[in-house]
Amino acid sequence: MLNRPGSPGSAVVRRASRPIPLALLLALCSFIPIMTAATRVVQIPLGALPEDSLRLAVSLPAFFLHAAAGLLFGLLGPLQFVRSLRGRYGAAHRWAGRAFMLAGAVLALSGLALLLRVESIATGLLDAARGVFGVALALALLLGVASARARDMPRHRAWMIRAYAIGMGTGPVGLVLFPLYLITGEPPTGVLTDVVVVGTWLSSIALGEWVVRRLASPQPGMAGVR
Numbered sequence: 001m002l003n004r005p006g007s008p009g010s011a012v013v014r015r016a017s018r019p020i021p022l023a024l025l026l027a028l029c030s031f032i033p034i035m036t037a038a039t040r041v042v043q044i045p046l047g048a049l050p051e052d053s054l055r056l057a058v059s060l061p062a063f064f065l066h067a068a069a070g071l072l073f074g075l076l077g078p079l080q081f082v083r084s085l086r087g088r089y090g091a092a093h094r095w096a097g098r099a100f101m102l103a104g105a106v107l108a109l110s111g112l113a114l115l116l117r118v119e120s121i122a123t124g125l126l127d128a129a130r131g132v133f134g135v136a137l138a139l140a141l142l143l144g145v146a147s148a149r150a151r152d153m154p155r156h157r158a159w160m161i162r163a164y165a166i167g168m169g170t171g172p173v174g175l176v177l178f179p180l181y182l183i184t185g186e187p188p189t190g191v192l193t194d195v196v197v198v199g200t201w202l203s204s205i206a207l208g209e210w211v212v213r214r215l216a217s218p219q220p221g222m223a224g225v226r
């Protein structure tokens with residue numbers, strides 16, 4: 001109903017799905033995790049981790065790989081979905097796609113390794129979600145590779161969108177939690193925080209699924225990302 005052609009909803013979708021606004025929207029939502037990952041990639045080799053991340057140093061290789069893979073995955077994802085770039089730079093798109101897959105796989109495996117090896121300060125709810133979504137990310141990437149090999153490109157695109165939504169699913173919550181961290185000087189923790197994080201993760205995955213379904217049924221408004 002909201003997105004019927006000509007309705008206000010369809011106009012919003014049309015505007016947001018043009019190549020540049022889509023990339024900008026994704027960049028805004030993933031800005032904080034990407035910047036955190038970039039900072040850790042520099043801090044880990046320098047041995048300059050902040051006190052509240054020292055916990056993660058018990059598994060330094062997994063921590064470094066996780067941050068480096070998250071950085072690459074977060075940067076490449078939005079670019080891979082812009083059709084005009086895919087058309088103009090086909091070979092670069094394919095190489096970037098391989099790097100995106102590899103980064104996603106390393107992100108999922110290192111995330112699971114951190115989950116198993118690091119003493120958690122989160123609730124069981126968030127840790128369970130990390131376990132489930134870490135495995136789900138690996139599965140989505142495997143299905144994406146399988147469909148690309150089978151030359152089923154619509155299916156490949158759908159699994160890549162799902163993988164991106166799972167991997168970056170907590171990104172938008174940083175827009176709320178990071179300012180809270182700056183104000184209080186303490187990382188926000190507790191049941192309420194974790195409910196918000198998991199809720200954001202599920203919403204991102206639902207949004208990704210919605211995009212997949214819209215792309216599957218021809219809509220003029222999604223032309224930029226098709």
Ligand code: HEM
Pocket residue numbers: 033034036037040052053056066067070071073074107108111112114115118119120121122130131133134137166167168
């Ligand atoms: C399915 C996806 C993901 C899973 C399962 C996952 C899992 C984890 C786990 C278990 C931790 C340790 C948490 C702790 O005990 O404090 C962690 C930390 C971290 N993750 Fe992820 N993660 C995912 C996606 C991402 C992405 C996309 C990025 C970056 C763009 C990222 C960047 C980081 C960083 C920088 C840390 C360390 C935070 C700090 O220093 O306090 N993660 N992740």
